[in-house]
Amino acid sequence: MERFKKLFQATDMTQGEPWKQIVIFTIPMLVGNIAQQLYSTVDSIVVGKYVGDHALAAVGSAAPILNLLLVLFIGISMGASIMVAQYFGAREREELSYTVGNCILLTGVAVVIIMGISVLIVKPLLHLLNTPDSIIDWCASYLLIMFVGCVGSAYYNILSGVLRGLGDAFAALAYLLVATVLNIILDLVFVAYFHMGVSGVALATIIAQAVSAVLCLLRLAKMKNLFDLKKKYIKFHKKYAGNIVRLGLPSGLTQAIFSMAAIIVQSLTNSFGEMFIAANVIVMRVDGFAMLPNFSFGSAMTTYAGQNVGAGAYDRVVKGAKQGTGIALLTTTTITGLILLFGRHLMGIFTDTSELVDLSMRMMCIIAAGYVAMAVTQSLSGVMRGAGDTMTPMWISVFTTVVVRVPIAYGVAWLTRSDAFPNGRQECIFISLLSSWLIGAAVTTIFYARGKWKRKALA
Secondary structure, three states: OHHHHHOOOOOOOOOOOHHHHHHHHHHHHHHHHHHHHHHHHHHHHHHHHHOOHHHHHHHHHHHHHHHHHOHHHHHHHHHHHHHHHHHHHHOOHHHHHHHHHHHHHHHHHHHHHHHHHHHHHHHHHHHHOOOOHHHHHHHHHHHHHHHHOOHHHHHHHHHHHHHHHOOOHHHHHHHHHHHHHHHHHHHHHHHHHOOOHHHHHHHHHHHHHHHHHHHHHHHHHOOOOOOOOOHHHOOOOHHHHHHHHHHHHHHHHHHHHHHHHHHHHHHHHHOOOHHHHHHHHHHHHHHHHHHHHHHHHHHHHHHHHHHHHHOOOHHHHHHHHHHHHHHHHHHHHHHHHHHHHHHHHHHOOOOOOHHHHHHHHHHHHHHHHHHHHHHHHHHHHHHHHHOOOOHHHHHHHHHHHHHHHHHHHHHHHHHOOOOOOOOOOOOHHHHHHHHHHHHHHHHHHHHHHHOHHHHOOOO
């Protein structure tokens, strides 16, 4: 019982063998990320099986817009995680309390902004992206429900980021697992029983996310030995709110750029027809699971680096970066091999259309090597962010997305036009993605090696 309780306590990553601390911290985050990925995956499986391939395409077409308008929360979450990790490592209770309070306040402001903007721009954006008429109404209803109910998703992402900064990844995992099970049950009830279509999966998701957010808040309220969650701290404070925005804005902008690029590429994807749109959805759902180790190690490295930078242990940061990146590479290589071996079976979960499975598998084979490259990018970027250098990873992402991915996608499409493929070869979408990942890994390694991130810690 005592050992079990320790899993739900804040983890001090400034002590012990670095690779062990990183792995122990990464495992619950990986399981949690898998559970979170199940939200969108179960949505796709349910609509694909119970409604059809058109509904599957609708959910996929909505994803880039959904991601674009949620970047505010991603930014706040990253800024919160970095600050919490550094103040926790430095044992600064007062600063930690103000940081958590300002995170809660900024999230509320972001929720109001997102809810207001989304109602106005959802339908025009779908038309701008040449979304097929057969799925545009489904896309719009799905997005509006997700945005109007985004408060649960927002607070879960922010509060779980605070928990991770404190080294408490197990609590966030436990609450997410509860919400995931609830989401699956509600998906089946709303879609299979009440026949609510894509609106049903959206409603199930926002209810489940709200539950996970409440559980995270209750957990933080009990951590009185580390900080105070009182009214006096939940007030706007220029220093703390400013640092959250300063540290989180680059990550938010990075995700915004990714989302904008995805929207631009989505327009090209839509030109290939509903079959390819549905295939793209399937690949991206499998891709989501393939990327989970990379994102998990990246987040773990952010917390690890943040705590050790806060403690002034830079040699320990470098040692952990080497060990963590090596483990991430090994893990991702293994998972990528399994996906190539069993990918066809995985894709068959989403649809019974054999042509769609074949098309999806062909696209997955193109980007497979990119997952290994992303292990390097995410791990080293995590170290730089944890140290307070959030700008460098942002500029690298801008370069690989704007300068590499989008031009290559449209360039390959234009060069491969023919009578059989008037809009170009469909492979252009995934060739561009692979190119951006490979170049991103090389550039990230160079900037990490230069070491300027060591001078970015909070004063």
